[in-house]
Amino acid sequence: MSHADIDPDELKRYSFSVWSYKMGEMVSLMIHIGDRLGLYQALDGAGAVSAAELAEKTGLKERWLLEWLRGQAAARLLNYHDGDRFELLPVGAAVLADEAGSLSFAAGAFSGTMPPETVDKLVDAFKTGIGLSYQDLGPNAAHRTERMLGPWTRQEFVPNILPALDGVVEKLDSGAVAADVGCGGGVALMAMASAFPDTEFHGYDPSQHAVDRCQEKVAEQNLDNVKLFVASGESVPSDPTYDFLITFDCIHDMTRPGEVISSIRKSMKPDGTWLIKDIRSQPDFKDNMRNPLLAMFYGFSVSACMSSALSEPGGAGLGTLGFNPAVAERMTKEGGFSRFRLHDFEDPSNLYYEVRP
Numbered sequence: 630m631s632h633a634d635i636d637p638d639e640l641k642r643y644s645f646s647v648w649s650y651k652m653g654e655m656v657s658l659m660i661h662i663g664d665r666l667g668l669y670q671a672l673d674g675a676g677a678v679s680a681a682e683l684a685e686k687t688g689l690k691e692r693w694l695l696e697w698l699r700g701q702a703a704a705r706l707l708n709y710h711d712g713d714r715f716e717l718l719p720v721g722a723a724v725l726a727d728e729a730g731s732l733s734f735a736a737g738a739f740s741g742t743m744p745p746e747t748v749d750k751l752v753d754a755f756k757t758g759i760g761l762s763y764q765d766l767g768p769n770a771a772h773r774t775e776r777m778l779g780p781w782t783r784q785e786f787v788p789n790i791l792p793a794l795d796g797v798v799e800k801l802d803s804g805a806v807a808a809d810v811g812c813g814g815g816v817a818l819m820a821m822a823s824a825f826p827d828t829e830f831h832g833y834d835p836s837q838h839a840v841d842r843c844q845e846k847v848a849e850q851n852l853d854n855v856k857l858f859v860a861s862g863e864s865v866p867s868d869p870t871y872d873f874l875i876t877f878d879c880i881h882d883m884t885r886p887g888e889v890i891s892s893i894r895k896s897m898k899p900d901g902t903w904l905i906k907d908i909r910s911q912p913d914f915k916d917n918m919r920n921p922l923l924a925m926f927y928g929f930s931v932s933a934c935m936s937s938a939l940s941e942p943g944g945a946g947l948g949t950l951g952f953n954p955a956v957a958e959r960m961t962k963e964g965g966f967s968r969f970r971l972h973d974f975e976d977p978s979n980l981y982y983e984v985r986p
């Protein structure tokens with residue numbers, strides 16, 4: 630079919646949809662710059678401000694701020710008022726400014742563009758089949774992941790998720806041994822270690838960048854109940870050690886998830902509990918199509934999750950949406966666990982599985 634035969638309206642619609650993604654790329658970069666410069670915090674509660682007022686408040690250059698502010702208004706992230714004044718409404722502050730207090734905070738997930746060398750390696754991965762591990766993605770990947778996944782874990786995990794598990798809070802309160810496998814920057818580990826000072830916590834991650842990030846926070850918070858290991862999930866002790874173990878958003882990133890699950894089974898005490906958090910997804914792609922952000926999840930998968938899960942020859946390659954409830958139940962049973970309970974804590978991106986020997 631020649632292009633001349635294409636319905637012009639359909640062509641316009643399709644082109645618009647493609648250019649919208651380019652616009653998304655540009656707006657993403659602007660959100661990252663705004664986040665880096667603390668502009669959303671400066672706008673939060675300030676009412677309608679001019680570029681000159683924002684420059685005065687932040688010490689940044691007015692002309693640059695005016696272009697950024699107009700772009701943010703064009704993206705409908707700021708309200709525009711006559712006389713070139715711009716306002717961040719409370720709803721915008723919840724998503725873009727309030728990292729410590731809002732479950733909807735999202736600005737930390739934006740990172741500007743990927744380094745060209747990483748893009749080159751991803752292009753090569755389509756030819757070789759071998760992807761990049763989280764370590765290969767560099768120190769920024771650990772930081773970005775932590776900021777993207779942090780708000781939910783920091784605000785919900787200890788107060789609302791742990792109490793829903795059978796007997797776990799009691800054990801952690803009275804002094805237990807627990808682990809976070811694939812701990813990344815350690816948001817969940819830190820939250821648990823400071824809430825339960827009598828329990829000893831072990832963090833495992835094969836990425837040195839992630840463990841370094843975790844170590845900085847252990848030192849900042851003066852925690853003496855955390856030990857960290859630059860090691861993958863297969864390295865947990867092979868005798869019953871843990872009363873409680875978590876894997877948060879990482880089974881689908883592993884090259885050998887089956888082996889890690891069997892190792893976790895051996896490391897669990899007979900009455901121990903393993904809490905898995907993994908991406909909310911369905912076995913059938915068509916059912917996942919209802920997720921309006923599905924294309925973003927596939928982007929995460931190719932650029933990070935599936936890439937990590939294929940970063941060694943023979944990797945399982947589950948990817949971001951690959952550890953759905955049916956797969957989780959089957960693989961934990963195959964790994965020797967007998968009890969499986971799904972929890973839906975209304976986390977928009979994740980489901981939780983309480984798994985016991």
Ligand SMILES: C[S@@+](CC[C@H](N)C(=O)[O-])C[C@H]1O[C@@H](n2cnc3c(N)ncnc32)[C@H](O)[C@@H]1O
Pocket residue numbers: 763764774775778779810811812813814815816817833834835836839860861862863876877878879882883884885889937
């Ligand atoms: C998406 S991050 C999640 C980090 C952290 N659990 C969180 O919720 O913030 C996935 C982590 O899994 C780690 N990972 C990948 N393969 C692993 C393996 N075989 N064993 C343990 N961790 C692994 C990566 O290095 C990365 O830090």
